Amino acid sequence: MIAATFLALLETRSRHGYDLDSADDRHRSRNPPLHHSQVYAVRYRLLKNGFVETGEPGDVLDRKRYAAPSPA
Structure with missing residues:
Protein backbone atom coordinates (compact mmCIF):
# COMPACT_ATOMS: atom_id res chain seq x y z
CA MET A 1 0.00 0.00 0.00
CA ILE A 2 2.80 2.44 0.85
CA ALA A 3 4.68 1.51 -2.33
CA ALA A 4 1.59 2.12 -4.48
CA THR A 5 1.10 5.54 -2.89
CA ARG A 43 11.93 3.32 -1.12
CA TYR A 44 14.94 0.98 -1.22
CA ARG A 45 12.82 -1.94 -2.53
CA LEU A 46 11.22 0.24 -5.20
CA LEU A 47 14.67 1.40 -6.33
CA LYS A 48 16.23 -2.07 -6.20
CA ASN A 49 13.38 -3.59 -8.24
CA GLY A 50 13.45 -0.86 -10.89
CA PHE A 51 10.12 0.76 -10.07
CA VAL A 52 11.80 4.11 -9.39
CA GLU A 53 15.09 5.67 -10.35
CA THR A 54 17.19 8.37 -8.77
CA GLY A 55 18.26 11.55 -10.44
CA GLU A 56 20.88 14.13 -9.75
CA PRO A 57 20.83 15.75 -6.33
CA GLY A 58 18.47 18.68 -6.53
CA ASP A 59 19.64 21.14 -3.90
CA VAL A 60 22.43 22.19 -1.57
CA LEU A 61 21.66 19.35 0.83
CA ASP A 62 22.36 16.79 -1.93
CA ARG A 63 19.18 14.95 -1.12
CA LYS A 64 18.41 12.10 -3.49
CA ARG A 65 15.48 12.66 -5.87
CA TYR A 66 13.20 9.74 -6.80
CA ALA A 67 11.30 9.55 -10.08
CA ALA A 68 9.24 7.13 -12.11
CA PRO A 69 11.50 5.36 -14.64
CA SER A 70 11.82 6.90 -18.08
CA PRO A 71 10.01 4.94 -20.80
CA ALA A 72 12.42 2.71 -22.70
Whole structure:
Protein backbone atom coordinates (compact mmCIF):
# COMPACT_ATOMS: atom_id res chain seq x y z
CA MET A 1 0.00 0.00 0.00
CA ILE A 2 2.80 2.44 0.85
CA ALA A 3 4.68 1.51 -2.33
CA ALA A 4 1.59 2.12 -4.48
CA THR A 5 1.10 5.54 -2.89
CA PHE A 6 4.73 6.49 -3.54
CA LEU A 7 4.47 5.37 -7.17
CA ALA A 8 1.29 7.40 -7.65
CA LEU A 9 2.97 10.48 -6.18
CA LEU A 10 5.94 10.04 -8.53
CA GLU A 11 3.71 9.93 -11.60
CA THR A 12 3.31 13.71 -11.45
CA ARG A 13 6.93 14.73 -10.73
CA SER A 14 10.18 13.63 -9.14
CA ARG A 15 10.46 14.14 -5.40
CA HIS A 16 12.95 13.96 -2.57
CA GLY A 17 12.42 11.19 -0.04
CA TYR A 18 11.27 13.71 2.55
CA ASP A 19 8.73 15.09 0.07
CA LEU A 20 7.38 11.58 -0.51
CA ASP A 21 7.00 10.99 3.21
CA SER A 22 5.27 14.32 3.77
CA ALA A 23 2.92 13.96 0.80
CA ASP A 24 2.03 10.43 1.86
CA ASP A 25 1.25 11.61 5.39
CA ARG A 26 -1.05 14.32 4.04
CA HIS A 27 -2.89 11.92 1.70
CA ARG A 28 -3.53 9.20 4.24
CA SER A 29 -4.29 9.54 7.89
CA ARG A 30 -2.30 7.18 10.06
CA ASN A 31 -2.31 6.67 13.75
CA PRO A 32 0.53 6.24 14.57
CA PRO A 33 2.48 7.49 11.52
CA LEU A 34 4.95 5.23 9.75
CA HIS A 35 8.39 4.96 11.26
CA HIS A 36 11.18 6.32 9.07
CA SER A 37 12.81 2.90 8.83
CA GLN A 38 9.64 1.56 7.18
CA VAL A 39 9.63 4.38 4.65
CA TYR A 40 13.32 3.91 3.81
CA ALA A 41 12.80 0.18 3.33
CA VAL A 42 9.94 0.75 0.87
CA ARG A 43 11.93 3.32 -1.12
CA TYR A 44 14.94 0.98 -1.22
CA ARG A 45 12.82 -1.94 -2.53
CA LEU A 46 11.22 0.24 -5.20
CA LEU A 47 14.67 1.40 -6.33
CA LYS A 48 16.23 -2.07 -6.20
CA ASN A 49 13.38 -3.59 -8.24
CA GLY A 50 13.45 -0.86 -10.89
CA PHE A 51 10.12 0.76 -10.07
CA VAL A 52 11.80 4.11 -9.39
CA GLU A 53 15.09 5.67 -10.35
CA THR A 54 17.19 8.37 -8.77
CA GLY A 55 18.26 11.55 -10.44
CA GLU A 56 20.88 14.13 -9.75
CA PRO A 57 20.83 15.75 -6.33
CA GLY A 58 18.47 18.68 -6.53
CA ASP A 59 19.64 21.14 -3.90
CA VAL A 60 22.43 22.19 -1.57
CA LEU A 61 21.66 19.35 0.83
CA ASP A 62 22.36 16.79 -1.93
CA ARG A 63 19.18 14.95 -1.12
CA LYS A 64 18.41 12.10 -3.49
CA ARG A 65 15.48 12.66 -5.87
CA TYR A 66 13.20 9.74 -6.80
CA ALA A 67 11.30 9.55 -10.08
CA ALA A 68 9.24 7.13 -12.11
CA PRO A 69 11.50 5.36 -14.64
CA SER A 70 11.82 6.90 -18.08
CA PRO A 71 10.01 4.94 -20.80
CA ALA A 72 12.42 2.71 -22.70
